[in-house]
Amino acid sequence: MNDLAPVIAADKAHVWHHMMQHKPFETSDPRIIVEGKGAHVWDAAGRRFLDAVSGGVWTVNVGYGRTSIADAVRDQLVRMNYFAQAAGSIPAALFAERITAKMPGLSRVYYGTSGSEANEKVFKMVRQISARHHGGGKSKILYRERDYHGTTLGTLAACGQPERAAQYGPFPDGFVEVPHCLEYRAQWDDPDYGRRAADAIEEVILREGPETVGLLCLEPVTAGGGVIVPPAGYWDRVQEICRRYDILLHIDEVVCGLGRTGEWFGYQHFGIQPDFVTMAKGVASGYAAIALTVTTEAVFERFKDEADPLAHFRDISTFGGCTAGPAAALENMRIIEEENLLENTRAMGARLMANLRALQSRHAVIGDVRGLGLFQGVELVADRATRHPAEERLVARVVAECAAEGVIIGMTNRSLPGMNNTLCLSPPLIVTEEDIDTITAAIDTALSRVFGGAGA
Numbered sequence: 001m002n003d004l005a006p007v008i009a010a011d012k013a014h015v016w017h018h019m020m021q022h023k024p025f026e027t028s029d030p031r032i033i034v035e036g037k038g039a040h041v042w043d044a045a046g047r048r049f050l051d052a053v054s055g056g057v058w059t060v061n062v063g064y065g066r067t068s069i070a071d072a073v074r075d076q077l078v079r080m081n082y083f084a085q086a087a088g089s090i091p092a093a094l095f096a097e098r099i100t101a102k103m104p105g106l107s108r109v110y111y112g113t114s115g116s117e118a119n120e121k122v123f124k125m126v127r128q129i130s131a132r133h134h135g136g137g138k139s140k141i142l143y144r145e146r147d148y149h150g151t152t153l154g155t156l157a158a159c160g161q162p163e164r165a166a167q168y169g170p171f172p173d174g175f176v177e178v179p180h181c182l183e184y185r186a187q188w189d190d191p192d193y194g195r196r197a198a199d200a201i202e203e204v205i206l207r208e209g210p211e212t213v214g215l216l217c218l219e220p221v222t223a224g225g226g227v228i229v230p231p232a233g234y235w236d237r238v239q240e241i242c243r244r245y246d247i248l249l250h251i252d253e254v255v256c257g258l259g260r261t262g263e264w265f266g267y268q269h270f271g272i273q274p275d276f277v278t279m280a281k282g283v284a285s286g287y288a289a290i291a292l293t294v295t296t297e298a299v300f301e302r303f304k305d306e307a308d309p310l311a312h313f314r315d316i317s318t319f320g321g322c323t324a325g326p327a328a329a330l331e332n333m334r335i336i337e338e339e340n341l342l343e344n345t346r347a348m349g350a351r352l353m354a355n356l357r358a359l360q361s362r363h364a365v366i367g368d369v370r371g372l373g374l375f376q377g378v379e380l381v382a383d384r385a386t387r388h389p390a391e392e393r394l395v396a397r398v399v400a401e402c403a404a405e406g407v408i409i410g411m412t413n414r415s416l417p418g419m420n421n422t423l424c425l426s427p428p429l430i431v432t433e434e435d436i437d438t439i440t441a442a443i444d445t446a447l448s449r450v451f452g453g454a455g456a
């Protein structure tokens with residue numbers, strides 16, 4: 001490895017890292033990742049890590065060092081790098097066709113460059129439909145406690161993680177929270193918990209007035225808010241409620257999209273039919289910036305009226321016209337198909353879950369293990385009986401000890417007061433059995449170091 005001291009000095013002098021407190025960097029160095037291959041990355045000191053969070057934020061689904069994606073992007077860029085998406089491009093057209101073929105009932109793709117942006121587009125479409133078709137009614141947007149949809153003021157207005165939104169208000173009006181559905185942290189004593197949690201959404205709709213509510217925005221599996229898979233019965237009831245009150249259903253697949261859960265999309269495990277699906281991270285696995293807002297022909301049709309200058313969607317994303325994104329996305333999708341990565345995700349996800357459950361039987365600090373495919377969470381508790389959450393400081397130490405063992409794992413977003421106690425695992429979809437066992441062995445060691453021997 002080259003001597004990267006000047007790079008580290010430049011970073012420390014000039015880079016403002018995302019989501020980081022910088023005080024510790026006065027006496028330590030940031031982690032600078034300089035190389036990646038498969039499921040592994042190397043830092044500036046030459047240390048090799050197995051990346052169990054796919055680029056830190058569950059993004060690099062097909063793994064690192066994919067020369068075929070780099071080649072596809074290069075070929076496209078030298079041919080035609082950019083033109084505003086008011087026109088069109090070859091890869092944008094082809095990818096829109098390929099991706100909607102995986103999503104029965106959905107047919108229209110609006111391109112952007114980040115998950116936040118893709119979600120903002122939905123909110124703006126709903127507001128425009130409200131203004132034009134409901135006389136200003138049906139403008140409210142419901143979001144769920146613990147869910148996250150982005151970092152802009154609009155998406156933070158729809159943030160179910162209080163510490164993320166704190167300090168950034170005032171926000172746009174008309175965003176209303178519905179309760180979370182994590183059964184391990186049950187809010188109702190009901191054996192039919194999924195149905196009960198969905199009933200809580202209906203209660204909010206009736207309180208607000210169904211004529212005021214236009215959209216329900218949900219993560220299929222809540223990511224940074226604790227890796228929450230809604231309980232059985234939840235989604236059927238959600239769909240029924242949306243239909244009954246004529247509320248559009250928006251599934252935020254920014255994390256789950258493109259295979260993370262073992263299906264193309266998280267919502268496809270649950271047999272539901274959304275009106276909007278947004279996606280970003282796994283679409284091009286981080287090889288280029290790309291995000292999609294996908295919707296139905298019925299929604300699209302509402303924006304057609306040549307006679308009215310205000311009818312069309314008055315929105316643009318400058319870099320939504322970059323061709324690198326869809327070029328990378330086409331190749332990314334080809335890899336997922338050719339290498340059977342959905343199947344691998346299901347098989348390796350099952351192994352990861354079994355390994356984690358075995359750890360749970362030996363470490364009392366593990367309160368709950370949950371997830372879908374290669375997207376799993378391990379909730380740590382100070383006391384299994386009371387389910388009192390483990391201290392955030394100790395959970396962060398487990399993450400650090402795993403890194404010392406050569407495995408990068410994550411934890412909940414540090415944005416739920418007192419509840420940042422879940423380890424997050426989302427390795428690239430290419431992982432092998434050996435990788436899975438390496439991840440769980442590192443967690444085993446880390447838990448023993450931080451909380452005492454196994455069984456502590």
Ligand code: PMP
Pocket residue numbers: 057113114115116117119148149150151219223224252253254255280
């Ligand atoms: N939705 C979800 C579910 C997310 O997890 C994230 C990012 N972590 C976003 C939206 C926002 O995506 P971006 O950071 O690309 O704006």
